[in-house]
Amino acid sequence: MLLQFILPGILGSGSPTLVTLVGSSAIMFVVLYLAHGFTTRTTTALIGTLFGLVLVAVMGAVAVAAAKLTGFSSETTVQLGTYDPTLDFSGLVLAGLTVAALGILGDVTITQASAIWQLHEVDPTMTARQLITRGMQVGRDHIASTVYTIVFAYAGAALPLLLLIEIYDRPIGVVLTGTEIGEEVIRTLVGAIALVLAVPVTTAVGAFFATAAGDGPAPKLLSRLAR
Secondary structure (H helix, E strand, O other): OHHHHHHHHHHOOOOHHHHHHHHHHHHHHHHHHHHHOOOHHHHHHHHHHHHHHHHHHHHHHHHHHHHOOOOOOOHHHHHHHHHOOOOOHHHHHHHHHHHHHHHHHHHHHHHHHHHHHHHHHHOOOOOHHHHHHHHHHHHHHHHHHHHHHHHHHHHHHOHHHHHHHHHHOOOHHHHHHOHHHHHHHHHHHHHHHHHHHHHHHHHHHHHHHHHHHHOOHHHHHHHHHHO
8 A cells, every 4th residue: 555555656756645644544544443343343443544544634634834844854855856856745754754653653553442442341330530531541551652752762763853953953842843853753743642632532542432332232142042
């Protein structure tokens, strides 16, 4: 999907943002169901992931426009500009934000959905409100650990650049608003905000599905047969 749809779409006349959003949604649809099975729990994670991807696209568009990012932050993008100067490089930045958010969103949402289902299996009498309350206790810890994981991952990838900044002793304000670091700061902030908002949505959807599944005629019939 990435090689045959997203990349040719970006190089074509389509909007990089729209192409990446559609392709990323299709990727997560296939990946989640193949990796975790065709279950309601996986559907819960998919809903949370798609919600997060839309948030990344919307917030990323606002952030890229506000920061006036041109997309020419590396030698690679400069070479790409010589190959095809008609490319929307600001849109390319936003496309990169969306693709980068795929893995972390899928990780958080499937874990959160699993936590809700495990809580429901341990105590099927728990209400949706109780499931949400307990699930968010897990979610808050997961959010915090994932956010600083993102920060450290970006810092590790940009370590040579950070060393150059340290050598030249540039002011922190200039560093944060520069093109090179600015993209990483926006990528971190947008991804973190999407994670923070995707977790409660996934938790609420999972609690609704779990309690609805427990109240239907099929579970009641199985309970009677077991007796």
